[in-house]
Amino acid sequence: MIGSLLDQRYQVVELLGKGGFGHTYIAQDTRRPGNPTCVVKHLKPATNDPDFLQTARRLFRREAEALEKLGNHDQIPRLLAYFEENEEFFLVQEFIDGHQLSLEMSPGTRWDESQVIQLLYEILPILDFIHNNDVIHRDLKPQNIIRRHSDNKLVLVDFGAVKQVKMYSLMSPEQQIKNETISIGTPGYMSSEQAQGRPRPNSDIYALGMIAIQGLTGLSPKQLAEDPTTGEIIWRQYAQVSDPLAAIITKMVRQYYKYRFHFADEALEALTSITHPNTPTAAAAAVSYVVRNYLREGYVSANKMVQSLQKLAKPCYIPPDNTTAPETTQQSPSPSQSTVKISPVNSPISPNSSPTRLGFLNQYRRKLPLLIAAGGGLVLVVFSIISASPPSQQPSRLTAENNKIQDTTKETTDKNTTEAIQEQNNCVVVTRSSNLRSTSHRRTGKVIKAGTKVTVTGKKEGGWLEISAPEEGWIWGSRTKNTCPTR
Template structure:
């Protein structure tokens, strides 16, 4: 482990460790070369081969450089893979310097005992597979897809795939009795790793398996390693644990087949199966055609018998024999194109999947801590007197109530801020940072309207959409709660002042 304050390559100053594992350590660092205040953050991964044999170090260096080239290539073709800033070797040890992803990993969203709905899981799988398609097109296998390695980026709510498994081999290079160089570490995680990968022969479809298990975990609320297997076929038994459509169940089942030959072979195949509509039965197609003919006949009567006779006579002039109705190809109705719905941009926000926030607990019973201003129910560090984790804060004088995440006495993470009855705002649900709505979330107004999009320092700030109760929308860029190009149109309804200020909401020290 490197001590805090260590400067690597005269540039990257270690701030604090992020984690360690079988492959090495990971640190949060500052880039001292960038002339800004504060210094931009980055992630430094330290890989030190256990065996310092000269031959093995040479092989490790070649492997390291090869995998670094892959990472460089990936971040150039997809912005949902961390950018690789540098890779270097010092004293037989290897370092990767990557982009710091500000956000949270999906282990904060996919929680045991809290199953998701089918629509939410489909969207998650689409988001992951769309990134994985590009990676598979480069013939690269991630090898360690799991909730901890999928980040939800704070700035836009998009997922980012991190921690590719390939470079981890460097840590445990060794020679066997025949003098062959091998890696003694198994890349992958139990529950998300299929048989062929456990046997050291991963394939592109191994990633598909991991994504499928991620979807089943979200649907059932059961960690993959806790799901039973069929003792004969080895297939995962999960269908009886959730209520899901047959079509979606079929796709998931084909993603997690025990034998790789029976799975979708690439992320592209899985994504196509997930997004394509099921075929319409012939009987339904004929019923649809018959309905169209009935409607067309009624319309012809209304337009007049002359037009009907004209159309029929022209048709039979070209066709001497009456046409076979089953041979007629039904023509789709003419639909006037509508502009795309902007709500799709923010239909799923980072905190939406937190089902606890939709129904906060009541502020009843003995509080954990109480002041003249509020009652607090939740976790407190008795030594530091700081609130950390999930908690409920109920204000006494104005009936505001916050339920969500705390960090060092500050509202930080996902939370729901409920407003008093006299306010035209019902609640805000979304991301908080240092006590303020900051990131992505939405305001629900009491008249049925809502704003979904970006917030900064308690304000609607950036890209967002205002949705009326009738589902019509006004989208654009918002500055200080106002829509650009409009006459003071506010995201908060008629009373913009009803959004509480930070000085009003900041909790006093416990």
């Protein structure tokens, strides 16, 4: 393959890697100035059966279209091309000059909390982006995270498009007919539901949590044992970590997916609440967490949400910040491993909350009454100002009649002008087809086509815009223009 010219354009110059799912090459684009470097992923199907090739072609095209959508993110490689030659499949992607995160996580090397927090702050927004585009990475691990040398940012690579086709080629004809699923992923970083071939968005959150645990403990996921009763990962005693951060990571790696964060932005809000504890952003994240659960999970009545907010508002005991963990020596879960000596770490986060269901919100319970009181006070002040306005003097009957006619004409003109401006401001144009989500942020299966004029309500949430027409629900804001053309 070295030296071959693929698609009359891409000159293969070096083998980058190979495995059970195909080969990856470094190539040069001979049709662009300077012959820039790119990455070519090559898959040769295990069978030449015509029926399989047709299905593989469809899967390959679908995955390529998904990668095309994701290329709009700065920390995801752009898809440059995909093509088929001699019943073999090829993907061409942007080359990322950097090193794998696994080089920074050598065995026995422990990260401090600030490094792990920075990792979560960088990767969670990327996961939120790909999940909002209905894509699941399915193979998140240190080897598939690249530290880009130009700006030191982390970049997600290897979204498994080639793996999807390769795994299908390994299925028996009976499995293909039944449309059975085969797991894609790496043991240790792969959640239980993903191992059964049914990945979910928070399967990626599980994998990221395992990477965080690997950073804190210096142990690979395979070295960590599971609780024989619950199946939960046993890791806490091997890391020097504050309780709030440990509670977040523990929730990321819960065995049963329903007990994890359902979405990446939820985990990001929880992280914000412990790293910026005395800011309006953190208080807003606390309230947003309860409201989001009300909208997404659907309580029986609004009283449930009110009760949750009341719980947050109750005063609670906050332990002093002078608790430090002593230096300890722990045994590795594997008998073949030597003892692990954990030295104290200067943690930027105080362990001042417990890992309850809303544990990361405990420190904001005292702030919520102040926020509510401040809001009520603002309403009273505005009402007082309005009430204090002096009453206008009674004009004469003739003057009143003339003023009434003038006011009626002016009101009609102002109303028409206001309605026209409001209609224009509330209207946006969809520039690219966008999936429609329901008011509870669940997928509806409907698509708002490009060029459609939609009416927005003014509500925004995590990049999504709420619309009231032609359908009620939420669409992705980056796929719209600000206003409709004037009539």
